[in-house]
Amino acid sequence: MKNAVGRDIPESLLTGGREVYQGKNYMDGRYIQKAAPYTRRCETPRESKLTESIAKALKDCGAKSGMTFSFHHHLRDGDYVVNMVMKSAIEELGLTDLTIAATSLGAAHDPVAGYIEQGRVIGIQTSGIRGRIGEVVSAGRLKTPAVIRSHGGRPRAIEGGEVHIDIAFIAAPTSDCMGNCRGIGGKSNCGSLGYAMTDAKYADHVVVITDCLVDFPNMPASVEAIDVDSVVVVGSIGDSRKIASAAARISQNPRDLMMAENVAKVIASTPYFKDGFSFQTGVGGPSLAANLFLEKYMDERNIKMGWAIGGICGPMVELLKKGKVGKVIDVQDFDLDGVNSINQTPGHFEMSASQYANPANKGAFVNKLDYVVLAALEIDTGFNVNVLTGSDGVLRGAPGGHPDTAAGSKCCIIVTPLIRGRMATVCEHVVTVTTPGDCVDVLVTDYGIAVNPTRPDLAACLDAAKIPHVTIEELKEKAYSLVGRPDDLEWEDQVVAVLEARDGTILDVVRKIKPYT
Amino acid sequence: MEILKPAVAGTLESSDAQVTVEPGSQGIELALTSSVMNQYGRQIKATVLETLKRLDVSNAKVTVIDKGALDCTLKARVECAVFRSCGASGGNIPWGGAVR
Amino acid sequence: MIPRPRPERFRLRRTMMFMNAQKPGLIKDAYIYGCDSIMLDLEDAVAENQKDAARFSLYHALKTIDYGDTEVIVRINGLDTPHWQEDIRVCVAGGADGIRIAKCESAQDVLTVEQAVETAEEEFAVEKGRTLLMAALESPKGILNAYEICSASERMFGVAISGGDFRKCMQTTPQRGGVDMLAARGQMLLAARAAGIQCFDTVFTDLDDEEGFQAEVLQNKAMGFDGKSLINPRQIRFVHQVFAPTEKEIIQAEKILLAYREQSAAGVGVFTVDGKMIDIAFIPGAKRTIQLAKACGMYEEGAL
Numbered sequence: 001m002k003n004a005v006g007r008d009i010p011e012s013l014l015t016g017g018r019e020v021y022q023g024k025n026y027m028d029g030r031y032i033q034k035a036a037p038y039t040r041r042c043e044t045p046r047e048s049k050l051t052e053s054i055a056k057a058l059k060d061c062g063a064k065s066g067m068t069f070s071f072h073h074h075l076r077d078g079d080y081v082v083n084m085v086m087k088s089a090i091e092e093l094g095l096t097d098l099t100i101a102a103t104s105l106g107a108a109h110d111p112v113a114g115y116i117e118q119g120r121v122i123g124i125q126t127s128g129i130r131g132r133i134g135e136v137v138s139a140g141r142l143k144t145p146a147v148i149r150s151h152g153g154r155p156r157a158i159e160g161g162e163v164h165i166d167i168a169f170i171a172a173p174t175s176d177c178m179g180n181c182r183g184i185g186g187k188s189n190c191g192s193l194g195y196a197m198t199d200a201k202y203a204d205h206v207v208v209i210t211d212c213l214v215d216f217p218n219m220p221a222s223v224e225a226i227d228v229d230s231v232v233v234v235g236s237i238g239d240s241r242k243i244a245s246a247a248a249r250i251s252q253n254p255r256d257l258m259m260a261e262n263v264a265k266v267i268a269s270t271p272y273f274k275d276g277f278s279f280q281t282g283v284g285g286p287s288l289a290a291n292l293f294l295e296k297y298m299d300e301r302n303i304k305m306g307w308a309i310g311g312i313c314g315p316m317v318e319l320l321k322k323g324k325v326g327k328v329i330d331v332q333d334f335d336l337d338g339v340n341s342i343n344q345t346p347g348h349f350e351m352s353a354s355q356y357a358n359p360a361n362k363g364a365f366v367n368k369l370d371y372v373v374l375a376a377l378e379i380d381t382g383f384n385v386n387v388l389t390g391s392d393g394v395l396r397g398a399p400g401g402h403p404d405t406a407a408g409s410k411c412c413i414i415v416t417p418l419i420r421g422r423m424a425t426v427c428e429h430v431v432t433v434t435t436p437g438d439c440v441d442v443l444v445t446d447y448g449i450a451v452n453p454t455r456p457d458l459a460a461c462l463d464a465a466k467i468p469h470v471t472i473e474e475l476k477e478k479a480y481s482l483v484g485r486p487d488d489l490e491w492e493d494q495v496v497a498v499l500e501a502r503d504g505t506i507l508d509v510v511r512k513i514k515p516y517t
Numbered sequence: 518m519e520i521l522k523p524a525v526a527g528t529l530e531s532s533d534a535q536v537t538v539e540p541g542s543q544g545i546e547l548a549l550t551s552s553v554m555n556q557y558g559r560q561i562k563a564t565v566l567e568t569l570k571r572l573d574v575s576n577a578k579v580t581v582i583d584k585g586a587l588d589c590t591l592k593a594r595v596e597c598a599v600f601r602s603c604g605a606s607g608g609n610i611p612w613g614g615a616v617r
Numbered sequence: 618m619i620p621r622p623r624p625e626r627f628r629l630r631r632t633m634m635f636m637n638a639q640k641p642g643l644i645k646d647a648y649i650y651g652c653d654s655i656m657l658d659l660e661d662a663v664a665e666n667q668k669d670a671a672r673f674s675l676y677h678a679l680k681t682i683d684y685g686d687t688e689v690i691v692r693i694n695g696l697d698t699p700h701w702q703e704d705i706r707v708c709v710a711g712g713a714d715g716i717r718i719a720k721c722e723s724a725q726d727v728l729t730v731e732q733a734v735e736t737a738e739e740e741f742a743v744e745k746g747r748t749l750l751m752a753a754l755e756s757p758k759g760i761l762n763a764y765e766i767c768s769a770s771e772r773m774f775g776v777a778i779s780g781g782d783f784r785k786c787m788q789t790t791p792q793r794g795g796v797d798m799l800a801a802r803g804q805m806l807l808a809a810r811a812a813g814i815q816c817f818d819t820v821f822t823d824l825d826d827e828e829g830f831q832a833e834v835l836q837n838k839a840m841g842f843d844g845k846s847l848i849n850p851r852q853i854r855f856v857h858q859v860f861a862p863t864e865k866e867i868i869q870a871e872k873i874l875l876a877y878r879e880q881s882a883a884g885v886g887v888f889t890v891d892g893k894m895i896d897i898a899f900i901p902g903a904k905r906t907i908q909l910a911k912a913c914g915m916y917e918e919g920a921l
Binding site for chain 1: 642645649824
């Protein structure tokens, strides 16, 4: 069945009331029945929940084959916890048919690919999939199609009972003996624990894994002891060098800077650019550099940013400290400047993924956003964006908060070079639609700017500010004139991943790629 | 042209291609790897073969490691490797003739 | 094949950006940054054993890439190397707009290059005289011979100083305020103006010294340079900003040209604008101001 972005979704996936993508805000006003976890009472007072090993904690929580384990990705490429838990569950306890529901999976989790190939892990639910896991899933080795959700879609699916977490594993930079966790104060600090919060509230069992046990009570706690079954202390939960880089530096690449400058110009030309405006930007080269140029326009007009959200890093903390942004609400930190600022700098707050981006709740921050600046692997002439599959059709990306912020914001700007090597970023059809075109407003490339025809109001703003813009078709033709028209990828029938829109409808599927011959 | 000795041109940097030519006796034996194989493998192969044909190379082992090079770069690297293999890359290149 | 219009000998050349002709990732679209001229380099940026490869890359870049309004100049290797003749052949065959003669020291150097260019134009059936020339002065001798170099050929559109080599010859290093090259810059400017060609300043290589760069550009403008060579696209914007005319200058130039149009039709040679006496000597300057203003996007709906 064709959905609103023209993707053919196999009927076999449309069971149990699942629908194909119908367009932005289609689910608005519907009622949902929230799921409730099945949890154990800890009524008898006890001194501690410390448990000697992960294996013991698994047994205490009744771990068995067929269960779903959840993880957060705040430790990013430095994470040790997913591998530790899976190794224990599979190699020590002999469990099989497991599903991993993670907020993201990356190169740190290559060993999981082996468990997929052995058939011990049969399900993957994540918002990012990279490295070996992406390769084996793309090769059709996972028993069930992977489910890819946005950062807002994930808590929506958990709260609505579409994902039931049997045991949530919380990697915690610090915890006390009862399981009050924080993302700071230890040796593997990650700052915000926003992605772990919904998991802790909705999982049947919660196991905290920390490498820094601190005195009770560890306050203010991001994950609270009232939800935690066991606490396991290990030598190290991650490689701190890969958790948060020293400082996210603003790109010096002239191409990035040129695009960033144009992004700021576009923003400054629109009516939402007024005192108190709200903003989110990615940490990619041109997106982050947009901060720099935006600041100039803010000074020029003598206005301040009201609040900023998202993954946070140094440059945004800087703005906060300079008083140029009122509040920073933080679901994840990308560098030590962000980590060291959260809950320390006045105005720098932590939030859960649900509060950040869940479209089914009543007040997600993304829905109050004025601007978001985002990157793309590909964008097609329908303004549909792909941030998940590479040009070879292999899973190696992450929708993250991309679809949520694009849909919620008043002005979503995609910034990307027109071509990367021989790949046309602006193309006729993206390999996979991860953010639908009806949520994307402006495209800024190194070869020109295009405005979505659904936003004549923004086109008029650019005209008034004398910012030249062209049609996205022209940009696509320019790209193809440089790199040639790509051959279509060839796919097998087998669906290896299902991509949900933020509202839970099916936006696209990824099939098994036919090898080049 | 006849491939007299092994020669290499180009680098493994992004947007470049490294082309190696070696003497051969069984026509053109092309080994191609590319970072954009699925979408451009066919076109890269065609460009390399056309370029060799224009240079009148009929027997060679040709190895191309492509890192997303545009066609103009591929041509330049193939030509340079071929002229190098004949010791003729330094001057009197037939610009606009066999090289075009 | 991208057809390119015949190069204009005197056009706007505020910024000339150097690009290694051997780097495919760089040369494919250097024009997007909006510099007036791109300088594809076969000389210092290219290692001795890659000179051949750089020419193949250059040829196909020139033939394939649509540089639009951006001028494409190639810096060839010095006349004391075994490379310059083949460099000229590939430039002409590829249709480069101009050639920059490295380490030029005499009018004879210009004539030697011109001869080779003419031979190449014949060989590749390129319109005779199409390929422009400019000279880079890199030694005291070059500076002392600046006037004969500047006036050596009808193809010459400009002259530039190359600070790196020049400072070495003079046993000095870059100085804040530019005293190290003050005499050379002045002498070259005098020669260029006397010969009626353009004059360009050297590159500023310390990308971390934003302040020093800006001071140098302001000085360039004050001294009367037409433009500057650049090593990074990040430098373009400031140069264009500095070389842009002021609002007042634009209004004045517009008045002069409009008055001239009117008065010359009536046969009057000397007239006044805002109480100031104007004659034909003011016209080229006013035209240059309007041309600059147009290039800077400051004069779109004017009367001229």
